[in-house]
Amino acid sequence: MKIAFLGLGSMGQPMAHNLLKAGYEIAVWNRSPAAATPLVNDGARLCQRPADIAGSEVVISMLADDAITHDVMIVQGALDSLAAGAVYINMATVSNDLTRKMASYCSEKGIHYIAAPVLGRVDVAAAGNLNILTAGEPDQLRRVQPVFDVLGQKTWHFGDNPEQASTVKLAANFMLATVIESVGESAALVKAHGIEPKDFINMLTSTLFSAPVYKNYGGMIAEERYTPAGFKLTLGLKDVRLAQQAAEEKNVPMPFASVLRDNFIDAIAQGDGNLDWSALANVSARRSGLK
Template sequence: MTPPKKPTLVSDNLSSPDKLAASLCVGVVGLGHMGSAFAQNLVDSGYKTFVFDRNESKRNACAGAKPASVLADLSVCDVVFSSLPDDTVLSNLSEGSNGLVSVLKEGAVHVSTSTVSPAISRHLSQLHEMNGQGYVASPVLGNPDLAKARKVFFMVAGASGPLSKAAPVIESLGQHVFFMGDDPGHANLMKLAANVMIATTLESMGETLALLRKGGIPTEVGFDVLTNSLFDSKVHKAYGGKILREQYRPAGMVVPLALKDMRLALLEAERSTTPMPFASLVRDRMVAMLARGWDTLDWSALGLLASQDARLPSAQELSDVLK
């Protein structure tokens, strides 16, 4: 299969990013850690930016943006980003008489940065198309700190017209965009697959560091050997560092959201008859974390679970780790 090519972008016909910013009005729906970072960066890039969140204080916290009290206020926008937690919230905000599909103007593009199922993206893409609009799936690899620094990665897919319009704006928010083709579901499947890789890496690192500790090797020494030899990826260093320091708050990805992503990935695996035994195991490990009440911890707390299973004491008091 031929890899997807980068589409011709609207910005290719503009001489500068400033002209692109002046030519488009953008909106952001969902002002959590990621959405608020995107909104502030859009403002800082010179875009006329509208922001919507059900929490009024979050709407008013984005300096330089225009707070939208209802979704209909986004009807002036050319491109609207949504940053929402799951399929249900994305569907509720998009569908219905007051949803994005109803209020956006003809030719506007909805860019979903959420980690959701391929099915919901394909469904919403069809609804937007029926209403003369566009839909682009653009899930993100990276955490809120990287989003603030414009260092996240985007996996982007959608029809060529909407994609050519939205991609230059997306590119301004991160360090690289991977174009996945015209099926928006492929961008979401790619993100789910990447999260499976991260989760299984966290599980293996947690178990390995527990083994080293139990065998008398200081965790810092084992971590140094592993991450400065064959296992020197960003995931090993960044997430493994959280396990090393027992730094599970503030969470970049809380356990319930990580579990949701594993569940979605395994549903896709079942549909395509793709056995994923390791992913299934890690999904169950996340259920065990919730059973312990760890719903506000970062998913790297898989390392904490491994150390507790090995009956290892925490470097800190467990009550301090879980604060």
């Protein structure tokens, strides 16, 4: 199976590397060609343009946002270069609106579109232990399951409509943001009363909240360990906004999302945009006079 991988950022690079190690023939493209060098050195074919992926049977994109995905896949001709019957797997977090547009464009070209956003940070991607959230044509999902088996520990199916997987990912990221916000507020509260956040979070994650998300983000907040960014704060704002858009389409009120949006904007205004999104905790700390 010939695979093209577009987008070799912090997540895309290790994912493409795992496919190479698994023996797949890989073509790679990235806006900054230097990111492709380690993969090319290990046997991947470098594409100078997105349209150079012609001949690929499966195309995977891991691009930052809606605008970049639309530009690379449609404006720069990546999808137009594919033969009918190819599969396009979008593994990034994008809006439901873009998901619908991509599915429609692919259908017109005879290309099968699968939404497959992932849960997991960079270290999880490198270990091939992502959770992959999928939706699309059942026979095409079966066709690419061996690819998912290389990239993740489990593949979750949420329906035949790609938009369903996109919605699940947006809902999951919204919940992660609420965890970060609640831990940040609680850490500020205990610190204001002379209690070390590290001790508080250690107690919480050993009792009531013994779960990876609380342990990982709680530890980062307690230690104020916001670099290097596994997921930038600016991307957190993007995903909260996309969740709000999806909710508005179906008249689903999400009042917490509005609070999160404003706090992300606050953090970015204070210069924290390139920090890990767990730095959202800085907002509560600053408002409490603790920073």
